[in-house]
Amino acid sequence: MPKIDVPQGTLELLILTILNREPMHGHGISQRLSQLTANGFQVNPGSLFPALYKMEQDGKLAAEWRASDNNRNAKYYRLTRTGKKQLERERERWNRVKMLIANVLEGA
Amino acid sequence: MIIFHRLKSLARWVFRRGEVERQLHDELESFIELTAKDKIRDGVAPDEARRLARLELRGVDQTKERVRWYRWGAQLDVLLQDLRYGWRSLTNQSGFTAIIVVTLAVGIGANTAVYSVVDATLLRPLPFRDPDRLMAVFLMEPSFTGSPSRIAWSYPKYETFRNNQQVFEDSALYRTDLINLTGDGEPERLRMEEVSAGYFPLLGVEAQLGRTFLPAEDAIPEQSFVTILSDRLWRRRFGADPSVIGRTIDLDLKPYTVVGILPAGFQALGQGGPADLWVPVHRLDSETLGQPWQHNWSLVARIKPDVRVEQAQSATTVLGRVIDQAHPDSANVRTSWGATAEPLEEFRIDPAIRKSVLVLFGAVSFVLLISCVNVANLLLARGNSRKREIAIRCAIGAGRIRVIRQLLTESLMLAILGGAASLAIAYASIYVLSVVNPFGAAFTFDRRLPGLTSLTLNSIRLDSRALLFTLAIAIATGVVFGLAPALQAARGNVTDSLKRGSDQIRTRHFMAGKGILVVVEIALAFVLLAGAGLMIKSLDKLLSTRIGIDPNNVLSARLTLAAGPGSPQAVAGFFDEVERRVASQPGVISAGLSSCHALEGRALDGRCGENIIRFPDRPKAPAGTEPTVGTLQVSPDYFKTMKIPLLRGRLFSSADRWGAPLVVIVNETAARRFWPGEDPIGKRVSVWFAAFTRGAEVVGVVGDVRYGPMDRPPRPDAYLPYKQAPPRTMILFGRTAGDPVSLVEAVRLQVSTLDHGLPIYDFKTMRQRVNDATVRVRFNVILLTAFAVIAIVLAAVGIYGVMSFAVRQRTNEIGIRMALGARSEDIVRQVVRQASRLILIGTAIGLAGALVATRVLSSALYEVDPRDPQTYVAIVMILVAAALLASYLPARRASRVDPSITLRMD
Secondary structure (H helix, E strand, O other): OOOEEOOOOOHHHHHHHHHHHOOEEHHHHHHHHHHHOOOOEEOOHHHHHHHHHHHHHOOOEEEEEEEOOOOOEEEEEEEOHHHHHHHHHHHHHHHHHHHHHHHHHHHO | OHHHHHHHHHHHHHHOHHHHHHHHHHHHHHHHHHHHHHHHHOOOOHHHHHHHHHHHHOOHHHHHHHHHHHOHHHHHHHHHHHHHHHHHHHHHOHHHHHHHHHHHHHHHHHHHHHHHHHHHHHHOOOOOOOHHHEEEEEEEEOOOOOOOEEEOEOHHHHHHHHHHOOOEEEEEEEEEEEEEEEOOOOOEEEEEEEEOOOHHHHHOOOOOEEOOOOHHHHOOOOOOOEEEEOHHHHHHHHOOOHHHOOOEEEEOOEEEEEEEEOOOOOOOOOOOOOOOEEEEHHHOOHHHHOOOOOOOEEEEEEEOOOOOHHHHHHHHHHHHHHHHHHOOOOOOOOOOOEEEEEEHHHHOOOHHHHHHHHHHHHHHHHHHHHHHHHHHHHHHHHHHHOHHHHHHHHHOOOOHHHHHHHHHHHHHHHHHHHHHHHHHHHHHHHHHHHHHOHHHHOOOOOOOOOHHHHHHHHOOOOOHHHHHHHHHHHHHHHHHHHHHHHHHHHHOOHHHHHOOOOHHHHHHHHHHHHHHHHHHHHHHHHHHHHHHHHHHHHHHHHHOOOOOOOOOOEEEEEEEOOOOOOOHHHHHHHHHHHHHHHHOOOOEEEEEEEOOOOOOOOOOOHHHOEEEEEOOOOOOOOOOOOOEEEEEEEOOOHHHHHOOOEEEEOOOOOOOOOOOOOEEEEEHHHHHHHOOOOOOOOOEEEEOOHHHHHOEEEEEEEOOOOOOOOOOOOOOEEEEEHHHOOOOEEEEEEEEOOOHHHHHHHHHHHHHHHOOOOOEEEEEEHHHHHHHHHHHHHHHHHHHHHHHHHHHHHHHHHHHHHHHHHHHHOHHHHHHHHHOOOOHHHHHHHHHHHHHHHHHHHHHHHHHHHHHHHHHHHHHOOOOOOOOHHHHHHHHHHHHHHHHHHHHHHHHHHHOOOHHHHHHOO
């Protein structure tokens, strides 16, 4: 099965969800995403990093440098309180979208 | 909160950019490292793994660029870059920049100045607490002639109103009058406002020192003589001495205790503008306060918070009937009085002034439009000449958005430079305006300029609102008139533009756009010229109007005796002595007295008002249709001093005094209207004024004098010998052989030797008074003319610019034609013909527009039809001449083209 690009507008939601469990660096996020979707989703790092920076600038994420598992310094992102609130909102929104789309598909 | 984070990140970018960039670099490197490690684990060779990892990132630098794009700070960088680049290109073409900046400065500056007038007169909230809840309440007086008119209140009627109403939270009376201040220092005639104690709390005004009136000080007649001073009077007369509180001062010879000083900003609501001091209504005696038919006071009221304006209005109408029943009009036949209430806001400006302000605002926005069109023209022309530069930038990778942004930044910079320069122009204009005070000057010392109008006129200034207005205009101008050229420039095809000579292909299409701009400019200039032309002609008519007096070499000043005892003979005797002494001064040809002077203005009341005239030998006309005459009390020498000609009969003499048979002199208009085809001399009339109600004999007819506004024809007037009905205020006139101003000190001295405590005030030559009467018209004329001149100059510059551009574009073609034998006249004719078409279309549109637009002027015009053909012919000629000249110059240059040079150019 070919990989699908992350649907537009959901990248933030996915990042927030992944970081909600534990702080992680860019590479980790991208790996995690592949893992969770059994390689079904493909996130282009060229869009991942701008998204991370934007979210950091907006105060949804905070970052710190620490040594990674294999002793290399990496930038770890974690959710801030604003980010957590954002996650709740986005999740709710997504659930509604899902439901509505399902309604449409079944109704049609 | 997001904004806070963004600002933090912006600050980091600005101050610690190196670190931010390094971290981004490290992060991406670590990503590659980690990705590569994964791949090595999967069995890929290390070098290959690293290459694949980089590939996955789709370029480290590109990713960095994308990340940066989201950064505010980076956007700032781009902006700075644009600004630097823009600045360089603007300073490189300093002539071009200067023309645009000056054009914009003139357009925006004039607009800002007029806007601050509009803001003060029409927009800014009145400086009172919750001004939108304030209402002006009037009594309605049924009129003799047409619709009922709003009049002031008497105290008993006000009491009825106050005790029966439920819609107003509070209300206060006020009235302005002049009062003599005597005691230490020079006696002065001051403007006082007589108010209810509730006046200040109602308006939300507190004393800066001391207090305002207590309710107890305004409850019992003639008990509390207290006064509050204006900040101005306090500083001027008392040197801002705080110990003046508690001191007594003499007003109309009665001691008043000073209880407070009002803050500097406060200005009275009452007629005539800023008051010097305030006194409570109950300083008056109970008899005056008990007169139901003495309508003296204006009324302001604040509606209760839960009441709507319409509710208050209908409640007031009902109250009007209650008042009518409580105070029946028994003495007079007029019945059905009433009351009405309007938001105070409605009276903020005299309607005539409102109109001229709006006309000026309309005119000045035309000037701005023309400036903008010119700027757009210039920017378009420059955009075209920069096509190659832009094409090169595109070719080396600048995005279209980036180019548009760059060009927009440049035009915004121009607009903001223009806006900044315009502030100087606006500031200067406001300064001149405050010195000339064209609106206020039309109303002389104790003229009835409505208080609110005076207040709004006094608040004209360049404030933050005007600055915002300027900024908004500047930015709007920059965007709107920078966008079109920017889009046009960015649309160009790169390869086309890089090729020389391709411009000509587009010229046709391009010229159509610029042609429209020229047409618009000419049309706008036409409308402005038409307005100015009509006003000039109207002013000319006005200035050549015969006033009926000779205003040259006449000094005038007012004298008012303090209210108090004094028999009519004593009052007359005093004025007689003043006149005699002034007449005997060296250099004085004659002196006279009158209760009013020529061109008193729009509101003639009291001394110069009209009274009913009746004829004993004729049946009485029904009430409401009886004729009236303007009534003036004059001394015998008044006519000689003003050079008013005697047409029949005789003038007054010293024998026409108190106790002698009553006599009247009428003016020509009265003679013609009341005794057509008859000789009025010897006829009996009764004028409803003092003793003259009982009847008097007409002894003379004199020439007409315009006592009202200059543009109103003379009314029928009756002159009474002042000694038979002496007024307390008289105007003294002295005709001099030389400069009348030199008489001022002598007159002042004579009056003060006669009565040390009597102020003589409002010194003016009659020439000045005549000028005052036309100042508003002259001001409108000057401004409209200035705008029209600016408009025509700008339009000419615009046409010149467009035609030069067109000629430059066609140098090649012209060269070829000349090489083929065209003469230079042919070339000139061809270029001018092309311009003429635009000029004719613009003129036609302008003519149509002007015919519609100048209709708003019709009420401001005096004896000039807004469609006056003479004016329009003159304007067409001026405009066409200017436009043809502006297109002839580039045409002539084109005709001097040397074919051998132009053909070699490409």
